[in-house]
Amino acid sequence: MASQFAISEAEMNEMSLVLQSNVVTDVLTQVEGMLAQMTSVTLNIAVIGESGAGKSTFINAFRGVDDDAPEAAETGVTATTQMAKAYPHPSAHNVLLWDLPGIGTLSFQPSTYLEDVGLLKYDFFIIVTADRFQECHYALARCIMQAQKKFYFIRNKVDRDLEANARRRRQKGLSDDDVLRHLRADCEKNLRMGQVETPQVFLLSCFYPQNYDFPALQMTLLEELDGHKQHALLLSLPNLSTSLIQSKRQALAGAVWQRAMVVCLSSVGASNTLHATVSKLMDTVKSYQQAFCLDEESLHRLASITGIPFKELQREVTSTFGKQLSAQSVEGILSHAVSAQRFLVTQLERRVPVLGTVVAGGISFMASYFLLTSALKNLSEDGERVMQKALFVSICKQKD
Structure with a gap:
C-alpha cells in the first residue's frame, strides 16, 4: 500500500x-x-468526405454520441454541407469536430477548398470515404501535405463490405481478413500514387466502433499529438480499449x-x-x-x-x-x-x-x-x- x-x-x-x-x-x-x-487549450479536428460517406456518423461515434441524441451531428442528409459546422464533445467542450463542406461535387474546387474552410485553424484532418478512391481524395491529400498538416484516411462502412463478401463467399472463397487486407492495400496504393509516402489508413464501421481500426485510430492520434492538446483529446475519447x-x-x-x-x-x-x-x-x-x-x-x-x-x-x-x-x-x-x-x-x-x-x-x-x-x-x-x-x-x- x-x-x-x-x-x-x-x-x-x-x-x-x-x-x-x-x-x-x-x-x-x-x-x-x-x-x-x-x-484551456482547444483542439479542432476537421472531418471531410463526400455525401453518403458517413461523416456525421463518424463524428458521433468519435464523440461517443448516438445518432439520435440531441447533440448529434445530423445523419442521413443527402444535401451537401455548405458551411463548416462545429460539434463539441458533450463533456469536453474544448474538443471540437468540424463537419466540413462535402467534396466530390461539381462545385468542389480543390485549389481553393482548404483555404475557404479555414485550413490553418484545424489541428489535423480526417478524410472519410465509404467507396472507391476518387480524384478529389488525391487533391485533398496533396493540399493538406503542402500546408504541413497531418491527415488520416478513413475507409468507412467495412461491415457492409464484409456482409457483401459473406453473400458471395462460395464463389470467391475470400475470408473476412482477405477482404479487409484488400481494402487497406487498395487505399494505401492509391494514396502512394498521390505522393503520400507513408499513408495512414484505418478501416472502420461507425456502427461498431469497438471493432476494426477505431481503437487503433484513437491511439495513433494520441501518439501524434503532444502537450495539452494530447491531454484534451485523451480525456474526450470513448473507452474502446484497455490501453486507452x-x-x-x-x-x-x-x-x-x-x-x-x-x-x-x-x-x-x-x-x-x-x-x-x-x-x-x-x-x-x-x-x-x-x-x-x-x-x-x-x-x-x-x-x-x-x-x-x-x-x-x-x-x-x-x-x-x-x-x-x-x-x-x-x-x-x-x-x-x-x-x-x-x-x-x-x-x-x-x-x-x-x-x-x-x-x-x-x-x-x-x-x-x-x-x-x-x-x-x-x-x-x-x-x-x-x-x-x-x-x-x-x-x-x-x-x-
Whole structure:
C-alpha cells in the first residue's frame, strides 16, 4: 500500500520548484495556473468526405454520441454541407469536430477548398470515404501535405463490405481478413500514387466502433499529438480499449499532486476546513468519472448507443468513487488516509520542508493525494468493466 501511493521522486522535485513561497495565495495561484493550462487549450479536428460517406456518423461515434441524441451531428442528409459546422464533445467542450463542406461535387474546387474552410485553424484532418478512391481524395491529400498538416484516411462502412463478401463467399472463397487486407492495400496504393509516402489508413464501421481500426485510430492520434492538446483529446475519447483507459489513468495521475495541493491550500483559513476539503475532492473525483465515461450522462449515452439498459451498465461500476460518492464516504476515506499515511508525511516534509509550513504538517495533503490516487485506480477498473460489457454486446450483435 505504501509504495503504491508514495509520491515519486519527480513529483517531489516538481513540488520543491513550485513551493518557493510560504505565502499560500502565491502558491495556490501558481498551481491553479498549471492546471488551467491543461484545460484551456482547444483542439479542432476537421472531418471531410463526400455525401453518403458517413461523416456525421463518424463524428458521433468519435464523440461517443448516438445518432439520435440531441447533440448529434445530423445523419442521413443527402444535401451537401455548405458551411463548416462545429460539434463539441458533450463533456469536453474544448474538443471540437468540424463537419466540413462535402467534396466530390461539381462545385468542389480543390485549389481553393482548404483555404475557404479555414485550413490553418484545424489541428489535423480526417478524410472519410465509404467507396472507391476518387480524384478529389488525391487533391485533398496533396493540399493538406503542402500546408504541413497531418491527415488520416478513413475507409468507412467495412461491415457492409464484409456482409457483401459473406453473400458471395462460395464463389470467391475470400475470408473476412482477405477482404479487409484488400481494402487497406487498395487505399494505401492509391494514396502512394498521390505522393503520400507513408499513408495512414484505418478501416472502420461507425456502427461498431469497438471493432476494426477505431481503437487503433484513437491511439495513433494520441501518439501524434503532444502537450495539452494530447491531454484534451485523451480525456474526450470513448473507452474502446484497455490501453486507452490506462493512458487516461496515467495522464490524470501526473497531475494528482497539483490537485491535492489545490484542495489543501484552498481550505486554509476556511471556516469549515473539512467541508471545504471534501467539496473540492468531490469535484475532482466527478471530473475523473467523466474522463472514464462513468458519470450518469456518459452511461446514458453508452446505453443509447449499445442498447444495453442503463442499470445494467451501472452495475458494472462497483467502486465507492464510481457509484456511492458522497460527502460522508469521502470523509471516511480521508480519515482512513490520515491514519494510514502518517509515515509518508515525514518523508514528504523532509524533501519539501516548506510544505509543512503551508499545509499544516502535510497530513491533509497526503490524505488528499491518497484519496485521489485511489479514485483513479478504482475508476479505471470500473471503466474497464463497463467497456468489456459493451464490447461483449457488440460482438453478439454482429454475430446475430
